[in-house]
Amino acid sequence: MKAIRTILLAGAFAAGTCAAQAEEMVFASWGGSYQEAISKAWLQPFSEETGIDIIQDTEPEVARIKAMVETNSLEWDVVTGGGSTLMRGVAYDLFEPITADMVDQSHVIEGARNDYGVPSEIFSTVIGYSKDAFPDGGPRTFADFFDVEKFPGMRAVPDRAATVLEAALLADGVAPADVYKVLDTEDGFQRALDKVSSLRDHVAVWWSSGAQPVQALGSGEVVMALGWNGRFQAGMDEGLDIEMSWAESIAQVGYFMIPRGAPNRDQAIRFLNYMVQPEAQSRFSEYVAYGPVTDQAWEFIDDERQARLPSTPERLKNAIFMDIAWWADNATAASEKYRQMLQK
Amino acid sequence: MKTMPNMRPAFWAWVAVAPLLIFLGVLFFFPALSLLGISFGEDQLTFEHYLRIADVPIYRRVLLNTFAISALVTLFCVIVSYPVAYLLATVSPKVRKILFIVVLLPFWTSALVRTTAWIILLQRKGVLNDLLTGAGLIDAPIAFVYNLSGVLIGMTHVLMPFVVLPLFAAFINIDRTLVEAAEGLGAGPYSIGRRVILPLTAPGVIAGATIVFLNSIGYYITPALMGGPGQTMIAMLIADNINRDLNWSLAAALSVVLLLCTVAIFVVFQRVFGLERLLTGSASRGSTAKFSIGNKGRTGGGWLTFACGVAVLIFLIAPILIVFPMSLGSSPFLSFPPESYSLRWFENLFEEAKWMRGVVNSLQAAGVAVSLSVVLGTLAAIGTMRVGRRMRPWLETVFILPMVIPVIILSVGLFYMLAPLGVIGNPATLGLAHSVLAVPYVFITVRASLVGFDRNLELAALNLGASWPVMFRRVMLPAIMPGVAAGAVFAFIQSFDDVVLALFLTNIRSRTLPRVMFEGMVHEIDPTIIAASAMIILLTLTLLAINLLLSRRQS
Numbered sequence: 001m002k003a004i005r006t007i008l009l010a011g012a013f014a015a016g017t018c019a020a021q022a023e024e025m026v027f028a029s030w031g032g033s034y035q036e037a038i039s040k041a042w043l044q045p046f047s048e049e050t051g052i053d054i055i056q057d058t059e060p061e062v063a064r065i066k067a068m069v070e071t072n073s074l075e076w077d078v079v080t081g082g083g084s085t086l087m088r089g090v091a092y093d094l095f096e097p098i099t100a101d102m103v104d105q106s107h108v109i110e111g112a113r114n115d116y117g118v119p120s121e122i123f124s125t126v127i128g129y130s131k132d133a134f135p136d137g138g139p140r141t142f143a144d145f146f147d148v149e150k151f152p153g154m155r156a157v158p159d160r161a162a163t164v165l166e167a168a169l170l171a172d173g174v175a176p177a178d179v180y181k182v183l184d185t186e187d188g189f190q191r192a193l194d195k196v197s198s199l200r201d202h203v204a205v206w207w208s209s210g211a212q213p214v215q216a217l218g219s220g221e222v223v224m225a226l227g228w229n230g231r232f233q234a235g236m237d238e239g240l241d242i243e244m245s246w247a248e249s250i251a252q253v254g255y256f257m258i259p260r261g262a263p264n265r266d267q268a269i270r271f272l273n274y275m276v277q278p279e280a281q282s283r284f285s286e287y288v289a290y291g292p293v294t295d296q297a298w299e300f301i302d303d304e305r306q307a308r309l310p311s312t313p314e315r316l317k318n319a320i321f322m323d324i325a326w327w328a329d330n331a332t333a334a335s336e337k338y339r340q341m342l343q344k
Numbered sequence: 345m346k347t348m349p350n351m352r353p354a355f356w357a358w359v360a361v362a363p364l365l366i367f368l369g370v371l372f373f374f375p376a377l378s379l380l381g382i383s384f385g386e387d388q389l390t391f392e393h394y395l396r397i398a399d400v401p402i403y404r405r406v407l408l409n410t411f412a413i414s415a416l417v418t419l420f421c422v423i424v425s426y427p428v429a430y431l432l433a434t435v436s437p438k439v440r441k442i443l444f445i446v447v448l449l450p451f452w453t454s455a456l457v458r459t460t461a462w463i464i465l466l467q468r469k470g471v472l473n474d475l476l477t478g479a480g481l482i483d484a485p486i487a488f489v490y491n492l493s494g495v496l497i498g499m500t501h502v503l504m505p506f507v508v509l510p511l512f513a514a515f516i517n518i519d520r521t522l523v524e525a526a527e528g529l530g531a532g533p534y535s536i537g538r539r540v541i542l543p544l545t546a547p548g549v550i551a552g553a554t555i556v557f558l559n560s561i562g563y564y565i566t567p568a569l570m571g572g573p574g575q576t577m578i579a580m581l582i583a584d585n586i587n588r589d590l591n592w593s594l595a596a597a598l599s600v601v602l603l604l605c606t607v608a609i610f611v612v613f614q615r616v617f618g619l620e621r622l623l624t625g626s627a628s629r630g631s632t633a634k635f636s637i638g639n640k641g642r643t644g645g646g647w648l649t650f651a652c653g654v655a656v657l658i659f660l661i662a663p664i665l666i667v668f669p670m671s672l673g674s675s676p677f678l679s680f681p682p683e684s685y686s687l688r689w690f691e692n693l694f695e696e697a698k699w700m701r702g703v704v705n706s707l708q709a710a711g712v713a714v715s716l717s718v719v720l721g722t723l724a725a726i727g728t729m730r731v732g733r734r735m736r737p738w739l740e741t742v743f744i745l746p747m748v749i750p751v752i753i754l755s756v757g758l759f760y761m762l763a764p765l766g767v768i769g770n771p772a773t774l775g776l777a778h779s780v781l782a783v784p785y786v787f788i789t790v791r792a793s794l795v796g797f798d799r800n801l802e803l804a805a806l807n808l809g810a811s812w813p814v815m816f817r818r819v820m821l822p823a824i825m826p827g828v829a830a831g832a833v834f835a836f837i838q839s840f841d842d843v844v845l846a847l848f849l850t851n852i853r854s855r856t857l858p859r860v861m862f863e864g865m866v867h868e869i870d871p872t873i874i875a876a877s878a879m880i881i882l883l884t885l886t887l888l889a890i891n892l893l894l895s896r897r898q899s
């Protein structure tokens with residue numbers, strides 16, 4: 001955060017001395033340690049290299065992007081969001097298409113590419129468990145997570161359907177490649193819901209914020225949780241007695257987008273090009289345990305750090321990418337049925 | 345001027361009511377209705393969203409949840425507020441000052457801090473369960489959170505002051521001679537409570553209960569964090585459809601249904617229980633003798649109530665107390681007591697400029713919101729009491745409506761209206777928007793205190809030659825001051841606690857403290873917000889201590 005202030009000050013200084021030439025760009029993300037990592041890995045070095053001043057804002061809710069675009073009052077040049085935000089925005093024509101002329105994405109992992117956003121990092125939904133509760137080895141696969149006889153104890157599970165339904169089908173024996181084919185049928189969808197429903201009595205926390213599953217594991221409220229690898233890792237780094245299983249995972253991608261009508265579009269494109277380069281990609285994981293979106297970044301990352309990251313080729317072999325197009329089409333109906341199932 | 349009010353009372357009543365009507369018309373009805381309109385489709389007329397709500401069972405279920413939880417929370421708030429209001433009314437003014445701060449402290453912390461503290465107290469391996477199992481009172485830990493009891497505890501905790509304040513105002517207005525007369529006639533504490541205290545405090549309770557009920561309907565952070573899926577509330581679905589799914593038509597349709605249900609409940613309530621009769625029939629008659637204990641000291645019932653009041657105060661302060669040790673913990677993963685201590689979160693707090701800037705921006709917005717809503721709300725309350733009987737319920741409904749519409753709907757509507765004017769990001773703009781939220785509180789509390797105001801005093805003053813402004817300043821204002829003050833406090837709280845409007849109407853330069861606290865919350869809890877809460881509490885307590893010391897010197 002000191003850094004943000006430095007940038008702001010530097011920006012103000014630069015604007016004061018050479019107001020005419022000063023190039024700037026406004027970047028908006030989700031605050032906290034995530035945005036701090038972005039700032040250190042990409043924003044500051046980019047700013048130093050190019051002389052473009054970056055002003056940082058926070059909370060780029062897609063609803064506000066829509067309101068800004070439609071009222072012609074856009075303040076942001078680059079915004080960040082997950083796959084569902086991206087797809088929602090695309091449905092309402094809020095983001096600029098990113099063509100190959102603008103940003104070359106050919107080196108990016110295929111499952112992460114998108115026509116309207118440049119992937120920034122990969123994070124995964126995995127099983128985190130308390131080492132204390134399972135001294136002889138904890139749950140490995142999603143099938144273990146759903147097996148309350150072999151691995152007794154309370155669980156923490158997301159209170160939203162995305163990633164939970166996928167994990168349920170994988171646990172039920174569906175092949176990774178078929179997960180969305182099965183979900184797409186009425187029976188398959190019901191099968192996933194039934195599987196989650198069977199676990200209901202063993203779920204103590206249906207979590208709504210990424211911090212909750214880690215907190216619940218740390219306090220002993222639950223013995224295992226479905227959660228994001230970066231949050232579990234942060235807990236482990238602070239000394240919590242947690243372990244993650246990488247045997248299976250559901251990978252998700254973070255994206256950087258240019259909203260339609262961005263005032264500093266050229267600078268935004270330059271920044272996206274910078275951010276997606278392998279060397280820059282390798283830097284992000286110094287600050288937060290999210291993986292690069294291109295395999296070319298691995299040569300810059302040592303083994304110790306690789307062990308913390310979800311997108312190594314080996315781990316992606318056992319992972320499925322969350323299908324954001326499927327979720328875009330089915331979000332409302334899936335969420336209605338998921339909530340209904342949870343009501344008992 | 346002197347005789348005008350008597351000649352054309354209705355005209356002057358409308359003059360008093362007009363500013364708020366115009367204000368709400370521009371900054372509430374226009375933006376809210378333009379967004380609610382899209383519930384019938386964005387391009388062409390369709391009822392599909394309403395059909396969906398009727399068709400898919402989850403919406404009925406969640407609506408039912410919402411009203412059931414709101415009703416329970418209102419009930420609990422009323423029950424636990426009585427002993428506290430009694431306590432406040434019967435202690436010395438100095439102790440009262442301290443107790444007032446205790447009652448209001450929950451608001452000085454962000455909703456996220458409050459819920460985190462409660463979870464740490466109430467979870468299976470939490471403080472309360474440890475105490476209970478340690479004392480041998482229970483064998484296995486009880487699940488207090490992530491279910492209905494968690495939601496009720498969390499919401500009652502924060503909404504209770506909305507009943508306590510108006511109830512306290514009603515208590516101190518009770519004519520002591522009535523209590524003494526009842527005692528003299530042989531009434532025991534139970535019948536005094538039921539036949540004297542209860543009817544005389546009814547206007548205060550109804551004002552408070554109305555505020556709590558309407559406020560509860562819009563809650564979603566507390567239920568999401570302290571409840572389970574069975575406690576999903578409608579505001580959560582509306583916010584999700586606005587923010588996440590961009591399904592604004594469905595969100596608007598849900599809001600319209602919510603609005604209609606709420607109004608229907610009020611109409612039924614009014615018919616069955618006769619709200620209006622209750623409000624106007626029990627005016628105490630301008631006594632100067634304040635409520636206090638008789639010469640005989642507290643009765644047995646009095647002591648029991650006193651003890652209950654103290655217990656409720658402990659309930660109010662418990663999560664606030666653990667904020668201090670938590671803010672000194674060294675790990676970002678909170679536990680109580682912390683395993684090791686450090687000052688790192690306080691260092692963050694002072695190092696990062698955004699926190700202090702957030703405080704300044706918040707105070708600016710709150711300043712606009714409090715002054716504007718107090719003036720508009722008080723005027724409107726006085727005016728409403730004097731317009732014809734037939735118009736009065738309509739006006740009251742109009743002035744209370746901003747509490748019923750989900751804040752997110754207002755936020756989006758206001759953004760579309762204000763963004764083209766280029767005023768987004770100005771703290772004064774946010775203050776204007778907060779005034780919309782705050783004005784119903786002022787209106788309700790002032791109106792409740794006007795019920796207890798004897799019109800004959802007003803007429804006497806005017807007949808004795810006082811001009812209307814002089815009468816207002818010397819006669820009416822002192823009588824309704826507790827109501828105005830409570831309204832001002834509520835208005836401040838509305839502004840100081842708001843995240844939703846701030847998310848839409850501020851930018852990097854004008855972020856308020858609650859918005860700064862809210863950032864990053866999707867992923868993590870930054871304990872700096874706990875340090876910030878601890879600082880605010882310390883600051884409040886310091887101001888209180890200085891105030892107490894100064895008043896001692898004066899006396």
